[in-house]
Amino acid sequence: MDTAATVKALDGGLIVSCQAPPGHPLRDTAHLAAVAECARDGGATGLRLDADDVAEVRRRTVLPIIGIRKHVRVGRRPLITPTYEDCVLLAAAGSDIVAVEATAESPGVDAFADRVARVHTELGVPVMADVATRDEGLAAWDAGADLVGTTLSGYTAGSAGADGPDLDLVERLAADGVRVVLEGRVSEPAQVRAALDRGAYAVVVGKAITDPLATTVRFAAASGRRP
Numbered sequence: 001m002d003t004a005a006t007v008k009a010l011d012g013g014l015i016v017s018c019q020a021p022p023g024h025p026l027r028d029t030a031h032l033a034a035v036a037e038c039a040r041d042g043g044a045t046g047l048r049l050d051a052d053d054v055a056e057v058r059r060r061t062v063l064p065i066i067g068i069r070k071h072v073r074v075g076r077r078p079l080i081t082p083t084y085e086d087c088v089l090l091a092a093a094g095s096d097i098v099a100v101e102a103t104a105e106s107p108g109v110d111a112f113a114d115r116v117a118r119v120h121t122e123l124g125v126p127v128m129a130d131v132a133t134r135d136e137g138l139a140a141w142d143a144g145a146d147l148v149g150t151t152l153s154g155y156t157a158g159s160a161g162a163d164g165p166d167l168d169l170v171e172r173l174a175a176d177g178v179r180v181v182l183e184g185r186v187s188e189p190a191q192v193r194a195a196l197d198r199g200a201y202a203v204v205v206g207k208a209i210t211d212p213l214a215t216t217v218r219f220a221a222a223s224g225r226r227p
């Protein structure tokens with residue numbers, strides 16, 4: 001698929017993020033690949049995956065894969081695909097799109113436009129910029145990102161914390177002409193519809209679909225139990 005066709009394939013659809021952190025019972029490529037197959041068979045138009053799982057899932061589906069590589073940091077949230085070498089690795093594993101953090105907290109943010117250009121010309125894949133604020137989204141779009149995700153809204157010092165998905169950020173960036181993807185804390189199907197109605201190009205859902213541990217915690221809490 002050429003890059004425009006890859007981006008077009010995601011238009012108006014549901015992207016399922018099949019990830020599990022270290023130590024989670026599902027943190028095993030075979031398990032996460034099976035989760036990805038469930039997403040594929042359930043109507044996902046794309047998948048978002050960690051670098052460790054891209055090659056195996058690539059073998060099992062032709063759905064567009066957005067690859068990420070998290071850099072874990074002690075006591076702080078992980079950075080998402082902070083280096084060009086991460087992008088090379090993701091493309092080589094079979095990612096159709098690479099997701100790269102473009103927040104003010106990202107060490108490479110000043111060179112973001114150069115990185116996007118390099119990914120386009122040397123790797124031939126589109127870039128999804130993961131941002132937390134409107135300013136970061138606009139800057140990433142101006143720098144040439146093909147998609148801008150609200151992924152890090154609520155996770156950086158410069159973005160407001162929230163319980164639910166940042167639909168206001170979606171609406172603002174869509175009004176600015178940005179191809180914006182809602183990602184983060186989507187827990188109900190109605191929020192997918194609301195995001196698309198407010199201008200989202202696509203919606204990413206993770207835990208609410210792919211994490212039975214988190215779902216069990218939610219239901220068990222209703223019975224008064226905690227893990």
Ligand SMILES: CC(=O)N[C@H](C=O)[C@@H](O)[C@H](O)[C@H](O)COP(=O)(O)O
Pocket residue numbers: 017019068078151152155183184185186204205206207208
């Ligand atoms: C903040 C961060 O590092 N987010 C990560 C990005 O890939 C993942 O841990 C999330 O699961 C993903 O964004 C989907 O979000 P949710 O699981 O809330 O639907």
